[in-house]
Amino acid sequence: MWLAFLTLCGFLFSSSAADEIQEKCYGNSLTLPSKYAPAVYKGQLYFTPSNGGPQRLMLENGKAKDRRLDDLLFNIYIRDLRVEDEGYFSVSHDGIQQFRILTLKVLDCADEVHKHYGDTYTYRVPSKAEFLEFTPLKSSDQLKILWNRSDSSVSSNDPDSPVRAFSNDFYWERRYLTQKHNGYYNFREKHNILISRLHLKVEENEDSLIGKVGRHLRITFPWARDDWIGTFRPESDPDFSMTIKRSRVPKIWFEDRIQVDSDGMDIDPVESSDAGIFEFRDEEGNLAWVLDLKVEDDNLTGIKYAAVAAVILLAVVTCCCCYCKRRRRKRELATPALLNYTTETPAASPAAPPAVHHRGRSQPPTYTTASVPPASTSQTVNSHASNRTTDTSHEPPVGVYNPVSIHLNPSQREMSVPTPPISSGFLTSDAELRFELKGMTSPSSLPLSSESTVCDVYNSDKLNFR
Known part of the structure; x- marks a missing residue:
C-alpha cells in the first residue's frame, strides 16, 4: 500500500512540474518558481548546461550548494547570467527520478x-x-x-x-x-x-581602382606603415597568390614595373594582367584594406563604344523602316476601298423582252427586280392612236413597240425620254415610242373616250429600267 501511495504522489508531483521556457538577456537575473524555495521545497534542485557540461546539484534540503544562488529563504535568484548558464533545471523528491521544471535561454542583447x-x-x-x-x-x-x-x-x-x-x-x-x-x-x-x-x-576597408593599360598607376595606402604585408590574387588566375612586402618586392608577376614605399606602391606601366585583388594586413595579421583593381584598354574601350553605337544606330534604322513599311501598307489597303466607293456603278441588267400578245390570252413580260423603279413612280406612255374600228384582237402592230432601256438614277428628280414624231393620222414603221417621266405625274397626250372599248395605249405597272 505504501508503494502505491508513493507512486501516486510521484505521478501527481511530476504532473505539477511542467517544463517552462524562459529567455533572458546576458547579465540579467533569473527567478525560479516560488514553490521550489528552500522554505517550501526540501528536495533536490539540479542544473544541466546546454553546452554538454556536467550536471550540478544547486539546492538540497533547503540549503544552497552553488555560489550563484541568492536569497534562499522564500525565492531563488541567479544573478548576472552568462552564456554558460544556459540549460535546464530539474527537481527530484527521492534523488533518483528527475523532472524538468524550467529551461533557460541566454540571449545576446548587446x-x-x-x-x-x-x-x-x-x-x-x-x-x-x-x-x-x-x-x-x-x-x-x-x-x-x-x-x-x-x-x-x-x-x-x-x-x-x-x-x-x-x-x-x-x-x-x-x-x-x-x-x-x-x-x-x-x-x-x-x-x-x-x-x-x-x-x-x-x-576591413574596401575600395576599387581603375588603371589604364600602358599608363602609370599610384596606389596610396590610407595610412603610412612599414610593417604591412600585401597579398595579390590576379583576376586571370584566382588560385594563384603572391606576397608583397616593402622589403621584398616580387619580380615574378610584375617584373620591374612595381615600386613600394611606406605610403603606397607604383605600377608603371600597367598591363592587363595586373587586374586582381590586393589585400593588406598589419604584422599581427589584422586585415586592413582590400583593393579591387580593374584594368581598361583605351583601344578596346573605343572599339566597344563604337560597337555599342553601331548597334543602337542599326536598331533605330530598323525601327524606322518597319514603321514606314507599315504606313505604306495601310495606305495601299485603304486606296481600293475609296475608289470602289466613289467610282463603282451598278452593273446594267439585260433588257427584258416585250410582252407577247396572243389571241385569247396574253403573257406578261418578265423584268429584273434590280432595275425596277420604285412603285411610287407613275409612268404614262403617250402614243398617237389612229382611227380604228372595234376589233377583238389585242395584238399590237408590228414594229410599234421596241425594247427601251432606261437608266434611272435615284438622285434624279426629273428624266425625259425622247419620243418619236407622231404623224397626224397613223404610226409609221420608223416611228419610235417616246416616254416622258417628270415628277410623280405625266399628262396624257390624248384623252381617251369613255366609249372606246379597246386600249390604244400600251400600259404596264413595271418597266424595265436600268
Whole structure:
C-alpha cells in the first residue's frame, strides 16, 4: 500500500512540474518558481548546461550548494547570467527520478557597434559604472578589466583604451581600431550588476581602382606603415597568390614595373594582367584594406563604344523602316476601298423582252427586280392612236413597240425620254415610242373616250429600267 501511495504522489508531483521556457538577456537575473524555495521545497534542485557540461546539484534540503544562488529563504535568484548558464533545471523528491521544471535561454542583447580598421570609437561611461570589462570575440574565456573607477592604475595598463574625464562625465575612447578589438564590452556597477553591454565589430576597408593599360598607376595606402604585408590574387588566375612586402618586392608577376614605399606602391606601366585583388594586413595579421583593381584598354574601350553605337544606330534604322513599311501598307489597303466607293456603278441588267400578245390570252413580260423603279413612280406612255374600228384582237402592230432601256438614277428628280414624231393620222414603221417621266405625274397626250372599248395605249405597272 505504501508503494502505491508513493507512486501516486510521484505521478501527481511530476504532473505539477511542467517544463517552462524562459529567455533572458546576458547579465540579467533569473527567478525560479516560488514553490521550489528552500522554505517550501526540501528536495533536490539540479542544473544541466546546454553546452554538454556536467550536471550540478544547486539546492538540497533547503540549503544552497552553488555560489550563484541568492536569497534562499522564500525565492531563488541567479544573478548576472552568462552564456554558460544556459540549460535546464530539474527537481527530484527521492534523488533518483528527475523532472524538468524550467529551461533557460541566454540571449545576446548587446548594442552592436560597427567600425572600420583604423577608426576611433568614443563612448560615454554610465554614471553608476565602477569598472569596464572586455571579452575578446575569439576567446570568450579571456576576460580583461580595462578600467576601474577606484583604481586608476588599471587604465594605465591599456593605453589603447583610456578613460578620460570631461567636466563631470567620463568618456572611454578606443583608438586605431583593428580586428583584435572585436568583442564585448560590459560596464558594471557594484555587486557585479550589468549596466550596459556593447558588441564591437571592426571590419576591413574596401575600395576599387581603375588603371589604364600602358599608363602609370599610384596606389596610396590610407595610412603610412612599414610593417604591412600585401597579398595579390590576379583576376586571370584566382588560385594563384603572391606576397608583397616593402622589403621584398616580387619580380615574378610584375617584373620591374612595381615600386613600394611606406605610403603606397607604383605600377608603371600597367598591363592587363595586373587586374586582381590586393589585400593588406598589419604584422599581427589584422586585415586592413582590400583593393579591387580593374584594368581598361583605351583601344578596346573605343572599339566597344563604337560597337555599342553601331548597334543602337542599326536598331533605330530598323525601327524606322518597319514603321514606314507599315504606313505604306495601310495606305495601299485603304486606296481600293475609296475608289470602289466613289467610282463603282451598278452593273446594267439585260433588257427584258416585250410582252407577247396572243389571241385569247396574253403573257406578261418578265423584268429584273434590280432595275425596277420604285412603285411610287407613275409612268404614262403617250402614243398617237389612229382611227380604228372595234376589233377583238389585242395584238399590237408590228414594229410599234421596241425594247427601251432606261437608266434611272435615284438622285434624279426629273428624266425625259425622247419620243418619236407622231404623224397626224397613223404610226409609221420608223416611228419610235417616246416616254416622258417628270415628277410623280405625266399628262396624257390624248384623252381617251369613255366609249372606246379597246386600249390604244400600251400600259404596264413595271418597266424595265436600268
